[in-house]
Amino acid sequence: MKNYIDIPDKEVTTSLIKSAMNLKNDPFKDLAIGKNKRLIMLFFNASLRTRLSTQQAAEQLGMHVSILNISTAWSIEFEDGSIMNLEKAEHVKEAAQVISQYCDILAIRAFPSLTDKEKDLSEQLINGFKTHASVPIINMESATAHPLQALADALTIKEMSTKSTPKVVLTWAPHPKALPHSVANSFIKMMQQQPVDFSICHPEGYELDPNITKNTPISYNQEAALQGADFVYAKNWSSFNQYGQVTNQDSSWMLTEQKLDQAQFMHCLPIRRNVITEDAVLDGKKSLVIQQANNRTYAAQAVIKELLLNS
Amino acid sequence: MKNYIDIPDKEVTTSLIKSAMNLKNDPFKDLAIGKNKRLIMLFFNASLRTRLSTQQAAEQLGMHVSILNISTAWSIEFEDGSIMNLEKAEHVKEAAQVISQYCDILAIRAFPSLTDKEKDLSEQLINGFKTHASVPIINMESATAHPLQALADALTIKEMSTKSTPKVVLTWAPHPKALPHSVANSFIKMMQQQPVDFSICHPEGYELDPNITKNTPISYNQEAALQGADFVYAKNWSSFNQYGQVTNQDSSWMLTEQKLDQAQFMHCLPIRRNVITEDAVLDGKKSLVIQQANNRTYAAQAVIKELLLNS
Amino acid sequence: MKNYIDIPDKEVTTSLIKSAMNLKNDPFKDLAIGKNKRLIMLFFNASLRTRLSTQQAAEQLGMHVSILNISTAWSIEFEDGSIMNLEKAEHVKEAAQVISQYCDILAIRAFPSLTDKEKDLSEQLINGFKTHASVPIINMESATAHPLQALADALTIKEMSTKSTPKVVLTWAPHPKALPHSVANSFIKMMQQQPVDFSICHPEGYELDPNITKNTPISYNQEAALQGADFVYAKNWSSFNQYGQVTNQDSSWMLTEQKLDQAQFMHCLPIRRNVITEDAVLDGKKSLVIQQANNRTYAAQAVIKELLLNS
Numbered sequence: 001m002k003n004y005i006d007i008p009d010k011e012v013t014t015s016l017i018k019s020a021m022n023l024k025n026d027p028f029k030d031l032a033i034g035k036n037k038r039l040i041m042l043f044f045n046a047s048l049r050t051r052l053s054t055q056q057a058a059e060q061l062g063m064h065v066s067i068l069n070i071s072t073a074w075s076i077e078f079e080d081g082s083i084m085n086l087e088k089a090e091h092v093k094e095a096a097q098v099i100s101q102y103c104d105i106l107a108i109r110a111f112p113s114l115t116d117k118e119k120d121l122s123e124q125l126i127n128g129f130k131t132h133a134s135v136p137i138i139n140m141e142s143a144t145a146h147p148l149q150a151l152a153d154a155l156t157i158k159e160m161s162t163k164s165t166p167k168v169v170l171t172w173a174p175h176p177k178a179l180p181h182s183v184a185n186s187f188i189k190m191m192q193q194q195p196v197d198f199s200i201c202h203p204e205g206y207e208l209d210p211n212i213t214k215n216t217p218i219s220y221n222q223e224a225a226l227q228g229a230d231f232v233y234a235k236n237w238s239s240f241n242q243y244g245q246v247t248n249q250d251s252s253w254m255l256t257e258q259k260l261d262q263a264q265f266m267h268c269l270p271i272r273r274n275v276i277t278e279d280a281v282l283d284g285k286k287s288l289v290i291q292q293a294n295n296r297t298y299a300a301q302a303v304i305k306e307l308l309l310n311s
Numbered sequence: 312m313k314n315y316i317d318i319p320d321k322e323v324t325t326s327l328i329k330s331a332m333n334l335k336n337d338p339f340k341d342l343a344i345g346k347n348k349r350l351i352m353l354f355f356n357a358s359l360r361t362r363l364s365t366q367q368a369a370e371q372l373g374m375h376v377s378i379l380n381i382s383t384a385w386s387i388e389f390e391d392g393s394i395m396n397l398e399k400a401e402h403v404k405e406a407a408q409v410i411s412q413y414c415d416i417l418a419i420r421a422f423p424s425l426t427d428k429e430k431d432l433s434e435q436l437i438n439g440f441k442t443h444a445s446v447p448i449i450n451m452e453s454a455t456a457h458p459l460q461a462l463a464d465a466l467t468i469k470e471m472s473t474k475s476t477p478k479v480v481l482t483w484a485p486h487p488k489a490l491p492h493s494v495a496n497s498f499i500k501m502m503q504q505q506p507v508d509f510s511i512c513h514p515e516g517y518e519l520d521p522n523i524t525k526n527t528p529i530s531y532n533q534e535a536a537l538q539g540a541d542f543v544y545a546k547n548w549s550s551f552n553q554y555g556q557v558t559n560q561d562s563s564w565m566l567t568e569q570k571l572d573q574a575q576f577m578h579c580l581p582i583r584r585n586v587i588t589e590d591a592v593l594d595g596k597k598s599l600v601i602q603q604a605n606n607r608t609y610a611a612q613a614v615i616k617e618l619l620l621n622s
Numbered sequence: 623m624k625n626y627i628d629i630p631d632k633e634v635t636t637s638l639i640k641s642a643m644n645l646k647n648d649p650f651k652d653l654a655i656g657k658n659k660r661l662i663m664l665f666f667n668a669s670l671r672t673r674l675s676t677q678q679a680a681e682q683l684g685m686h687v688s689i690l691n692i693s694t695a696w697s698i699e700f701e702d703g704s705i706m707n708l709e710k711a712e713h714v715k716e717a718a719q720v721i722s723q724y725c726d727i728l729a730i731r732a733f734p735s736l737t738d739k740e741k742d743l744s745e746q747l748i749n750g751f752k753t754h755a756s757v758p759i760i761n762m763e764s765a766t767a768h769p770l771q772a773l774a775d776a777l778t779i780k781e782m783s784t785k786s787t788p789k790v791v792l793t794w795a796p797h798p799k800a801l802p803h804s805v806a807n808s809f810i811k812m813m814q815q816q817p818v819d820f821s822i823c824h825p826e827g828y829e830l831d832p833n834i835t836k837n838t839p840i841s842y843n844q845e846a847a848l849q850g851a852d853f854v855y856a857k858n859w860s861s862f863n864q865y866g867q868v869t870n871q872d873s874s875w876m877l878t879e880q881k882l883d884q885a886q887f888m889h890c891l892p893i894r895r896n897v898i899t900e901d902a903v904l905d906g907k908k909s910l911v912i913q914q915a916n917n918r919t920y921a922a923q924a925v926i927k928e929l930l931l932n933s
Contacts, residue, residue, distance in 0.1 A: 028347050036650050038678060046385060048406070052377050052413040056349060059375045064681045066674050074668060074892065083896040085798045090892030093904070095670070098891065098915040102674040176396045269409065270385065270401030274394040282404070293409040339658050357696060359717070363688050363724040367660060370686045487707045580720065581696065581712030585705040593715070604720040 002311055003137045004303045005126060006145050007189040012306075013154065020155050020295070020302035027060045027301070033308050034063030040103040041067045041140065044110040044125070049269060049293055050140045050148065054107060057300035061308065066103065078128045092125075096132035105136050105307055112143035112180050114244030120144065121209075136311040138303060141182055144209075148303065149268050150186035152295035154194055156288055157231055159295075160264060165197050166230035169263075171222055172202035173276040174249045175236035183268045184237050185212050192216060201225035203248050208240050222253060229263040231288075234276050257281055264288050313622055314448045315614045316437060317456050318500040323617075324465065331466050331606070331613035338371045338612070344619050345374030351414040352378045352451065355421040355436070360580060360604055361451045361459065365418060368611035372619065377414065389439045403436075407443035416447050416618055423454035423491050425555030431455060432520075447622040449614060452493055455520075460579050461497035462610035465505055467603045468542055471575060476508050477541035480574075482533055483513035484587040485560045486547035494579045495548050496523050503527060512536035514559050519551050533564060540574040542599075545587050568592055575599050624933055625759045626925045627748060628767050629811040635776065642777050642917070642924035649682045649923070655930050656685035662725040663689045663762065666732040666747070671891060671915055672762045672770065676729060679922035683930065688725065700750045714747075718754035727758050727929055734765035734802050736866030742766060743831075758933040760925060763804055766831075771890050772808035773921035776816055778914045779853055782886060787819050788852035791885075793844055794824035795898040796871045797858035805890045806859050807834050814838060823847035825870050830862050844875060851885040853910075856898050879903055886910050 001012055008016075023030070039058040041051065051067070058065050070076070076095055077088035084091065099106060108129055112120035120143040130137045139147055157168065168191055170184060189212060191198040199217040200208070207218070219225040226232060234255045239245045255265065255277040265277065265287045273279055281287055312323055319327075334341070350369040352362065366376050381387070387406055388399035395402065410417055419440055423431035431454040441448045450458055468479065479502055481495060500523060502509040510528040511519070518529070530536040537543060545566045550556045566576065566588040576588065576598045584590055592598055623634055630638075645652070661680040663673065677687050692698070698717055699710035706713065721728060730751055734742035742765040752759045761769055779790065790813055792806060811834060813820040821839040822830070829840070841847040848854060856877045861867045877887065877899040887899065887909045895901055903909055 036682075038681075040674065048379065048381075048385070048401070049409060052351065052379065052410065055377050056375075056413050059349075060347075064678075066677050068670065068674065070670075074670070077895070081896070081901060084894035085897050089894070090670070091895050093895075094891055094893060094911065094915075097912045098671060099674065101912070101916040102678050102919065269405055271405060272395035272400070273388070273402050273404075274392070275396050279392060289405065290408045290412070293405075294412040297413065359690065359692075359696070359712070360720060363662065363690065363721065366688050367686075367724050370660075371658075580716055582716060583706035583711070584699070584713050584715075585703070586707050590703060600716065601719045601723070604716075605723040608724065 001306050003130060004147060004307065005130060005137055005139045007147050007150060007186055007193070010193040013151065013190065013193055016151055016302045016306060017155050017158055019305060020151065020298040023301045023305070024298040030305055031060070031062040033305060034058065034061035037104040037308060038064045038066065038102065039105045039107060039304065040099055041065065041107045042099070042109070043067070043069045044071055047109055047140065049296055050109060053296035054140060054300045057297050058304055060301055061304055063304070078124045092128035093132050096129045097134065100134040103135060105138060105304060106133055107138035107140045109140040110142055114178050114180065114238060117243040136307040138307070143180070144182055144185055146182040146186045148296065148299050149183055150190040151299035151303065152292055153187055153233070153266065154190050155295045155299060156266065156292045157194070157196065160288060161230065163230060165195055167197045167228055168231045168233065169225050169229045170200045170233045170235065171225065171255065172206050172253060173234040173236050173255055174251055174253050175272060175275060176249065178238040178244050178246050179236050181208055181237045181240060184208055184235050187233060188212055188216060199225060203250060203253065205241065205247060206237070206239060208237065223259070226259055226261070226263065231266055232260055232263040233266040235267065236276065254278065255281060257284065260286060266292060269293055312617050314441060315458060315618065316441060316448055316450045318458050318461060318497055318504070321504040324462065324501065324504055327462055327613045327617060328466050328469055330616060331462065331609040334612045334616070335609040341616055342371070342373040344616060345369065345372035348619060349375045349377065349414040350416045350418060350615065351410055352376065352418045353410070353420070354378070354380045355382055358420055358451065360607055361420060364607035365451060365611045368608050369615055371612055372615055389435050403439035404443050407440045408445065411445040414446060416449060416615060417444055418449035418451045420451040421453055425489050425491065425549060428554040447618040449618070454491070455493055455496055457493040457497045459607065459610055459614065460494055461501040462614065463603055463606035464498055464544070464577065465501050466606045466610060467577065467599055468505070468507065471599060472541065474541060476506055478539055479507040479509045479542045479544065480536050480540045481511045481544045481546065482536065482566065483517050483564060484545040484547050484566055485562055485564050486583060486586060487560065489549040489555050489557050490547050492519055492548045492551060495519055495546050498544060499523055499527060510536055514561060514564065516552065516558060517548070517550060519548065534570070537570055537572070537574065542577055543571055543574040544577040546578065547587065565589065566592060568595065571597060577603060580604055623928050625752060626769060626929065627752060627759055627761045629769050629772060629808055629815070632815040635773065635812065635815055638773055638924045638928060639777050639780055641927060642773065642920040645923045645927070646917070646920040652927055653682070653684040655927060656680065656683035659930060660686045660688065660725040661727045661729060661926065662721055663687065663729045664721070664731070665689070665691045666693055669731055669762065671918055672731060675918035676762060676922045679919050680926055682923055683926055700746050714750035715754050718751045719756065722756040725757060727760060727926060728755055729760035729762045731762040732764055734804070736800050736802065736860060739865040758929040760929070765802070766804055766807055768804040768808045770918065770921050770925065771805055772812040773925065774914055774917035775809055775855070775888065776812050777917045777921060778888065778910055779816070779818065782910060783852065785852060787817055789819045789850055790853045790855065791847050791851045792822045792855045792857065793847065793877065794828050794875060795856040795858050795877055796873055796875050797894060797897060798871065800860040800866050800868050801858050803830055803859045803862060806830055806857050809855060810834055810838060821847060825872060825875065827863065827869060828859070828861060830859065845881070848881055848883070848885065853888055854882055854885040855888040857889065858898065876900065877903060879906065882908060888914060891915055
């Protein structure tokens with residue numbers, strides 16, 4: 001594995017999930033692997049879980065960590081050939097080459113604009129760093145993908161599943177703000193690989209990128225879709241077709257205890273209580289959200305370990 | 312000791328002061344205690360001394376430290392049952408449970424609003440984290456308390472006192488801005504436990520919370536109150552009755568060399584020169600403010616050590 | 623060496639360059655030197671290279687590092703005798719003494735105002751900390767100097783030079799914004815010591831501080847100045863006489879492949895592509911900018927090592 005920018009092949013994810021489970025069992029067993037190695041974490045956007053869990057993961061492998069909120073430094077140019085006489089102070093060509101020299105792995109968070117669809121889909125920022133960096137890149141959530149989250153989610157389902165082929169449903173849920181597609185995208189790609197019966201439901205008009213959903217079954221009927229589900233993953237995303245718009249806040253799509261029935265509830269956090277789901281779900285025994293967040297550490301640790309050993 | 316949120320019982324503070332003195336003598340003697348342990352420091356407000364000294368304290372015990380300026384991440388909901396469709400992105404229920412999983416101790420700084428008295432007195436934020444966290448909480452200054460500062464202050468008095476019962480006076484001093492009551496509150500609670508002759512003086516109308524001052528003598532006459540003092544602790548606070556108002560900036564309450572006479576001068580810093588006290592005091596031999604700041608490290612180290620061993 | 627605030631004597635820089643070369647060869651050879659020692663880095667301004675490379679340097683010597691963006695804490699008073707009843711919350715006298723107690727070395731970044739020439743030239747901020755600190759101070763770029771950059775630059779020239787006395791030219795280049803004189807100043811002082819044939823060229827009116835340029839040859843004719851150069855160091859600076867003004871953005875001063883001829887290209891980064899120099903230079907084999915940035919780590923490491931051992 002050269003980088004961890006998107007969901008890798010099934011063989012790799014299977015190995016990462018297994019590695020994450022082993023690390024969760026004994027988080028400090030590989031302290032020697034990262035000795036005298038350094039992870040740099042660049043944040044173009046705010047982070048709580050990703051920042052804390054990834055730092056912890058790296059240090060549990062014996063690494064040093066440097067964290068830079070790049071937005072408080074200066075803005076970076078990504079276009080080739082531009083005459084940089086405006087606000088952009090540094091080109092990604094220099095930034096990526098320079099920062100690579102100060103570390104062994106470079107992790108980057110950079111949300112989408114949600115206004116320029118073509119640019120967001122091109123993953124200009126993270127691909128710019130990938131092209132010019134001389135060290136492996138970890139995606140800590142980019143314009144279209146959040147593969148560390150999806151790895152933690154797959155690990156959680158593996159831990160909690162009592163069936164050989166559990167039914168997993170990704171359902172859209174309402175939210176007052178326009179949110180990215182990254183978590184949904186990466187969860188879909190991950191579930192398409194996993195031994196699960198996977199489907200998606202969302203209001204009409206909330207179709208995700210067809211290059212990602214592919215032939216995964218899609219329903220506009222939440223009630224029907226959730227029937228018999230073992231795991232319900234709730235997530236809001238803004239419209240993909242009317243790119244970045246909030247065209248629907250229909251509260252009837254909120255997940256309730258009643259709707260969930262026997263299913264376990266999943267969400268990547270942060271979660272809007274009584275908007276995405278009700279208090280009773282989050283405070284009840286069927287919620288896996290805290291466990292998912294905990295698994296972020298071991299997902300990141302498995303990825304970092306793999307990149308240290310085999311990139 | 313389960314948490315360090317307010318001044319603990321006398322027996323505990325006595326033991327913490329003794330431990331802090333031992334650690335000051337040999338700061339690296341307990342490097343093994345924090346091995347593979349992590350402190351997370353959450354800042355809802357700015358910090359200089361607390362941030363630097365607490366990080367140093369934890370690392371001198373062998374811990375890893377993660378620091379998050381939470382204000383630059385997102386705002387947190389503390390009300391039960393709220394429908395989170397406005398600005399608050401995450402509920403303390405999730406935040407506290409999640410962050411607990413990434414660390415062994417969680418330290419929090421969150422100043423009061425100074426506008427909503429009831430809310431400030433309820434310590435909603437730090438109590439919200441305490442209720443939902445699964446690890447010990449350290450108060451790095453909350454709405455009504457700053458117990459790490461008070462521990463450093465008690466340590467300083469113990470180091471510098473030549474009497475069995477020194478006279479200690481907490482005096483209000485002028486300041487252009489509305490300041491919290493936390494430092495004064497915690498110093499009062501601490502002094503009420505210590506072997507000192509303790510009194511408070513402030514202008515009429517600047518009474519602190521009577522649940523804290525209890526039967527400690529209070530004077531409106533600074534000159535009389537300071538007579539024969541061994542330690543004078545200067546501190547501004549805004550009005551408690553006219554909550555958060557600055558109703559008095561009377562510069563005659565500034566501490567001068569003449570007023571201090573034989574007393575040693577204490578303040579928690581940062582200090583406004585020639586407003587709280589004059590240059591001659593801070594630049595003279597009677598000032599203990601630099602020593603107090605130094606003792607912040609060992610106070611924090613004693614608290615963290617105790618929580619690592621006995622929480 | 624007591625501090626590293628400006629370019630030290632030739633003997634010291636020679637020793638530092640040698641030490642940096644050794645450390646580059648084996649960066650972890652001196653992990654024991656910084657054990658249980660702490661570097662505090664205070665940033666009054668944004669930083670990318672300096673922050674990442676200096677943290678890396680300190681940790682490669684086994685030190686702990688604390689980083690504080692002081693601008694997000696509060697503003698500091700530097701004037702003696704002031705009555706601090708306005709915005710400044712803490713005097714440098716307290717700040718420097720207090721922070722010194724939390725570390726073994728204090729590194730500071732503080733850019734010039736570019737509006738108050740006298741104040742900038744007085745280096746009030748870094749000298750204020752130097753006066754009141756009890757630990758060595760490292761300048762991470764101040765109002766008038768950037769000696770860590772100059773040390774990395776001298777190291778780069780030493781690594782790349784094939785002649786006993788290479789020709790080195792510092793040339794002004796255009797930029798849309800008003801930039802400090804610090805990098806140019808420190809590079810000049812460093813080159814005046816080194817075994818190089820050194821000259822400066824810039825448009826008329828862009829003379830630097832004559833106390834720094836001294837008898838170094840200065841030309842207004844870039845083409846003539848660059849003739850036969852082995853190393854061309856490009857840098858923009860704002861006017862020193864019309865202090866802090868941008869009186870010239872003449873793009874004919876941009877460095878091109880043609881102008882550079884056989885010379886290797888140097889710049890401290892960040893660099894405005896197609897403003898300071900063209901893409902062909904930065905993407906070509908004559909550019910040393912990435913190597914210069916890499917050498918920042920070893921320059922800082924040599925300085926920190928020297929201060930730990932001999933301050």
